[in-house]
Amino acid sequence: MTPAVPPSCCPACGAVPRPSFQLGNGAWLLRCPRCLLGWWEWPAFDPASFYDRDYFQSAAVSRGYNDYAALEAAVRRTARGRLRRIAALLRRRARADGRRPCLLDLGCGTGHFLDEARRTRWEVSGVEVSAYAAAEARGRGLDVTCAQLEEVSLPGGEFDCVTLWDVLEHTRDPAGVLAAAASAVRPGGVVALSTGDITSLCARLSGPRWHLFNVPEHLFFFSPRSLRLLLEQAGCRVGRTTREVNWVPLWYVIERLRKPGRQVRREGRAPGGSSWTLPVTLFDVLGVYAVRVARPDTA
Numbered sequence: 132m133t134p135a136v137p138p139s140c141c142p143a144c145g146a147v148p149r150p151s152f153q154l155g156n157g158a159w160l161l162r163c164p165r166c167l168l169g170w171w172e173w174p175a176f177d178p179a180s181f182y183d184r185d186y187f188q189s190a191a192v193s194r195g196y197n198d199y200a201a202l203e204a205a206v207r208r209t210a211r212g213r214l215r216r217i218a219a220l221l222r223r224r225a226r227a228d229g230r231r232p233c234l235l236d237l238g239c240g241t242g243h244f245l246d247e248a249r250r251t252r253w254e255v256s257g258v259e260v261s262a263y264a265a266a267e268a269r270g271r272g273l274d275v276t277c278a279q280l281e282e283v284s285l286p287g288g289e290f291d292c293v294t295l296w297d298v299l300e301h302t303r304d305p306a307g308v309l310a311a312a313a314s315a316v317r318p319g320g321v322v323a324l325s326t327g328d329i330t331s332l333c334a335r336l337s338g339p340r341w342h343l344f345n346v347p348e349h350l351f352f353f354s355p356r357s358l359r360l361l362l363e364q365a366g367c368r369v370g371r372t373t374r375e376v377n378w379v380p381l382w383y384v385i386e387r388l389r390k391p392g393r394q395v396r397r398e399g400r401a402p403g404g405s406s407w408t409l410p411v412t413l414f415d416v417l418g419v420y421a422v423r424v425a426r427p428d429t430a
């Protein structure tokens with residue numbers, strides 16, 4: 132059952148949190164003193180209506196993406212790097228039956244990652260809370276269920292890999308979502324995710340102004356230790372942790388340098404330069420690749 136309210140103790144280690152500082156919306160960041168997981172006392176809201184079309188094309192509103200579709204080439208390049216890391220972990224744990232490997236992407240958005248996986252011989256499917264994004268993904272011929280991750284029912288042991296890219300921080304029950312993701316993976320399969328690192332140098336130097344404290348979208352803020360604990364509770368062992376490098380369009384970087392702090396519009400890109408991408412990282416986003424070793428203890 133999805134918790135309707137923020138937790139009163141740490142979902143990763145059970146410790147009682149302490150107030151840390153106020154975020155941009157005035158809410159207090161609560162921080163676990165033991166594993167350093169952070170969260171805030173978010174109000175009730177409906178994710179299905181929040182992640183609408185505007186969230187993915189929001190030049191006019193202060194949330195989501197300016198134009199997610201315009202970032203497609205860069206998102207695909209990031210996806211290919213992630214697929215290579217998953218393949219490296221799975222290589223020694225190949226399926227015995229010779230079937231094509233199956234991948235489920237939780238919070239698949241408009242489906243760019245799934246489409247890249249399909250091109251490299253994965254059988255793919257996804258779950259997405261946004262009706263707009265799910266429809267876009269289905270338009271690419273992808274098998275996508277529109278549902279909240281906290282409430283979707285997943286088949287046990289079905290997949291070789293379940294992924295959650297920049298998704299876990301949006302969920303109201305990260306422990307439950309990770310447990311469900313892990314139980315949907317066969318033993319020896321991979322759970323892969325990315326999320327911001329609240330213990331990173333960038334986060335510590337930025338304080339309340341850290342760019343990943345973007346409320347109300349982000350509800351939880353993870354540390355490497357809290358992620359390891361949550362994955363272990365779910366029956367997984369962390370196989371590899373990376374600092375994620377995101378590929379972004381060259382026109383996007385140029386516009387950000389020319390107009391710092393301003394909204395970047397797709398119209399501002401250099402003509403013919405939309406497929407040129409650059410690697411960008413602030414070393415504050417973790418990629419975690421874990422192997423399922425056992426069934427979770429929880430019923």
Ligand SMILES: [Zn+2]
Pocket residue numbers: 141142143144145146163164165166167168357
């Ligand atoms: Zn904790």
